[in-house]
Amino acid sequence: MTTTRPRIDADRLYASLEALGRVGEYRDERTGLLGVNRLALTDADAAGRRHVVGLMRDLGLEVTVDRIGNVYGRRAGREDDLAPVMMGSHIDSVPTAGRFDGCLGVLGGLEVLRALDDHGLRPRRPMVVAFFTDEEGCRFGTDMLGSAVAVGRIGLEQAYALTDRQGRTVRDELARIGFLGEAEHRLAPPHAYLETHIEQGPCLRAAGLDLGVVTGVQAISWHEVTIQGKSAHAGTTPMELRCDAGVAAARINLKLRDLIASGRFGQMRATMGAIAPHPGLVNIVPGRVTCTVDLRNPDDALMRAAEREVVAFYDEVARLERVEVTWRQTARTEHVPFDPGLQARLAAAATAAGLRHAPIISGAGHDAQELATLCPTAMVFVPGEHDGISHNPRELSTREQCRDGVGVMLEVALALAEE
Amino acid sequence: MTTTRPRIDADRLYASLEALGRVGEYRDERTGLLGVNRLALTDADAAGRRHVVGLMRDLGLEVTVDRIGNVYGRRAGREDDLAPVMMGSHIDSVPTAGRFDGCLGVLGGLEVLRALDDHGLRPRRPMVVAFFTDEEGCRFGTDMLGSAVAVGRIGLEQAYALTDRQGRTVRDELARIGFLGEAEHRLAPPHAYLETHIEQGPCLRAAGLDLGVVTGVQAISWHEVTIQGKSAHAGTTPMELRCDAGVAAARINLKLRDLIASGRFGQMRATMGAIAPHPGLVNIVPGRVTCTVDLRNPDDALMRAAEREVVAFYDEVARLERVEVTWRQTARTEHVPFDPGLQARLAAAATAAGLRHAPIISGAGHDAQELATLCPTAMVFVPGEHDGISHNPRELSTREQCRDGVGVMLEVALALAEE
CATH class of the missing domain: 3.30.70.360 (Alpha-Beta Plaits)
Structure with a gap:
């Protein structure tokens, strides 16, 4: 146990993004760039899921798969009956994706736990890293599917019955790829939920900012x-x-x-x-x-x-x-506002880290908007290069941008876990 | 030989349109209507060509097929060395056609000759009914192909080399369907060229007119x-x-x-x-x-x-x-103006027949615009029902509309043939 503050290892985080990015990788014919295709509940998505479950097991997390295929990796707390602090996002992708959308929130959450391990820290509350099923909605037509079922906005049977263009159901495809879990799908309210995500737009980069504290989803x-x-x-x-x-x-x-x-x-x-x-x-x-x-x-x-x-x-x-x-x-x-208190804490952590930041509204939908109906929720946006292009192999946040965003999440998650 | 004027037999003309309309017939799935698909140089076009050649032979015409597949049916004149009066159009179609576009000009020309036969009339000049190859241009990408080659606007080898989407050439397809003729493709200037055609627009019908004298092609x-x-x-x-x-x-x-x-x-x-x-x-x-x-x-x-x-x-x-x-x-x-003298004669014939008529510009391209570079040329438009819809199974001119248009062509063709 060291006396310094736990901190994000930028190289380790970025290497984990690169490693997951090789699962479902393809080469774009026109540009020659490497992209990612892990469309929900395909074999590539299954491979990505097994990869991340492996990372969770390496960290000693207790892995749970629920009935809609959401995966939770749980790190015990000193008072293990308390509601956990949850971090997460998704690892499914559009068919022409980059390496950051969703993955940064999941792998960033795992990097937060690694940083705690580095320092032998065991906060009061348990901490959970989640990845939710089919956030993109490209295959079965409904986005935020897993998180919407977890918070009760969409019923389990309704979700199961959704079909892709070939008529294959969500339930059958979950079973086929081995992720039709048995755990209760309705999520017990966490203490708080935090998600770090690439902005998927040009605003932060154009304004010369290091990160954005998301005020809500429009x-x-x-x-x-x-x-x-x-x-x-x-x-x-x-x-x-x-x-x-x-x-x-x-x-x-x-x-x-x-x-x-x-x-x-x-x-x-x-x-x-x-x-x-x-x-x-x-x-x-x-x-x-x-x-x-x-x-x-x-x-x-x-x-x-x-x-x-x-x-x-x-x-x-x-x-x-x-x-x-x-x-x-x-x-x-409707507009989903995020928790003002959590926004203030994220902004304070960013200021303390010497980062240039500002409030920003999310133009895209995210799992966090579902979790916001269940518990205090907030998001951190990291800037995207190339005018913030996303859903495209050119999607890119730098090593430093990823480190800074996840670092701010670490500070607030740790504080929340000690409450 | 009778003493009355020769006249168009409306029933006979309409029956011949119906008979040719059954060649290449298909049922439109959405509407249940019968349409026509005689795309140029397909088996259906070949069947239509053989059908019309049969009609020409029945009339005792001398049938010539030129090197681009244009077909000419010639009726001898009293002074058979004079330049002929030509009538014609095309029998190829778009893939979703009706029975009138093009066919009215060809079958109307044959009906004019039948009316002369009925009366035992043998005008001074020979008379020719022509149908030109691939007027529509849907398959090989160039419309008015046969008539353009006949007047020299497009070279024969250039026309031969055109390909459809499967890479099949005009020359190979002409040979395959048995219409790669040996006659000279450059047409000796006729005395005049007349073409009766469905308007393919709503104007005549909306104005309550029986026919239009076409001033040119825009x-x-x-x-x-x-x-x-x-x-x-x-x-x-x-x-x-x-x-x-x-x-x-x-x-x-x-x-x-x-x-x-x-x-x-x-x-x-x-x-x-x-x-x-x-x-x-x-x-x-x-x-x-x-x-x-x-x-x-x-x-x-x-x-x-x-x-x-x-x-x-x-x-x-x-x-x-x-x-x-x-x-x-x-x-x-460019704009192609038709012969003012012929327009005046068509208008006078229409007035003499008690028909309501007016000058009209052609919005669509026609074989007549090619022939206009070779000899005095004019067109008669007959109204179309259903707002003048064309290139569609609903395309329709009535028995009377067809009779009136071809009747006016008969009067002027006969006068021209006696010049």
Whole structure:
């Protein structure tokens, strides 16, 4: 037992990210870069899971797999009946991922425990590192699946019944890869939950910051929009007789820009990411377009106001372009604020470490937003290089960025575990 | 020999359209309607060709197949060395066609000759009914192929070398289906060329007209546009840091509308028919979009002015949205005016028959625009039901509409053949 403070070993942490990154590795044909594909409940995900379970066993953790395949590695506390301090995230990935998204929270949690081991520290409370099943939602269509089941937002049977495009169920695939556990899936409330994650955006890096203390996850609203016009010959159909579904979609896209430019919706972000015209030929006026609208806002009331204006505009564009516009809500979550006390403690730890930091809202969803319904929860964001690109082999946080983020988590986790 | 005027037998003409429509017939899965698929130089096209050659032989015509597969059925004149009066069009089709596009011009020409036979008429000049190879261009990428070779706009070897998606050449496919003829492919100038065609647009029907006298084929300009922006996370990327290729495409689409609304470009039509974002996911800002622009104008000078403004806008939108816009010209033809004298004679014949008619510009390309470079040429349009839909199993002209259009062609063809 040393007298210095426990500290993160940057090389050890980064080497563990590199090692996990080799599980499910592939080479991107266009760029030649090495990426990661550990789509949930595939063989590659199973290999990643076994790799991390091995790391947990090496650390002497008690490993539990619950009925939805969430994995918990538990380090005993001096008063082992107390609610644990939990750290975690996910290790499943989108099909074209880098090495950091999710993995940093899980391997960072394990590095925190290694740092305690280095110093022979045994805090009062038990400490748990978790990785949750299918955070990405790419395969079975529902993101944050494992953590949502753990906190009771999604029922176990409902989760089991979800299918991929080949009709394989979550339950069958969990059983097939050997991660259909027997432990109770509803999680007993931890004392607190902390998650370190790559920002997946450009803000911290652009502002020259070392880390961000996440204030919460912004509200999300997704629409799938179908515009039915009339297919027509581009050469023979007079402009005034057209019902051009493509023009209607263009008007909706630019309306999103107008709403943001109006300044009336605060920190709103809005995106038309998909647009598919039918038949999609150079000389045919598009008769039908399906497109998507993605709205984000850290303020629930402003989100609702923006949604109302967007939907009203669907009706307006239908009249204007003589098309029929129908839409359905494909995702909707409210703003999830993180615990103010934990945010203050993370900020103080960052200041004490001499790091440049600022509060930041999360634009993406994370397991932490599910845990926030169960216990005091907070997140640390580390900056991403290359404009913060993520879900891409170019995703990158440096050794120092990872060390700094996990180091701040270590300080607060240790303090929480002594409470 | 009777003393009445020769006249079109509406039932006989319509029955011949129905009979040819059964060659290459298919049932549309979604609507249950019967459509036609006689893609150029397929087995179905070959069957259609043999069917029409049979009709020509039944009429005692001398049948010639040239080196590009154009088929000419010739009826001798009293002074058989004179240049013939030619009527025609095409019998190949898009993969989802109706029974009228092209076929009306060919079978209408044969019906004109039948009407002469009925009356034992032998005009001074020979008369020829032609069907030209691959007018649609769907399979080998170049429309009006056979007629373009016949008038010398496209070289024979260049046409032969064109390939479909499976790499099969025009020459090999002509040989395979038995229509690689030996006759000279460069056509000796006919005395005149007439073509009756379905309008493929809504104008005649909307105006309550019985037929249209076509003034010419409008100029066409196609651009394939590639917009390179930056893929980014829709939740985490601030609006002011985005390079959204989808928004840039939307601005181009609406710019086309603005140019038309300005009234500065006459009868311009403009369409963005194709738009494909990459990666095309709900929560990703599109990093790249390919899209198409289709411009039409009956006035060459106005077309050039519109093209200049569209291309200037590509640069403007590139600056505005911080994207790169590149484009290439995928098709360009000038306005082709038809012969004013022939137009006047068609109009006079229509008036004499008590038909409501008007001049109309052709929005689509036709074999007649190639023949117009060789001899006095004109076209008759007959109205289309269902808003003039074409390239679709719902394409429809009525028995009376077909009779009236071909009847006017008969009057003018007969007069021309006596000159």
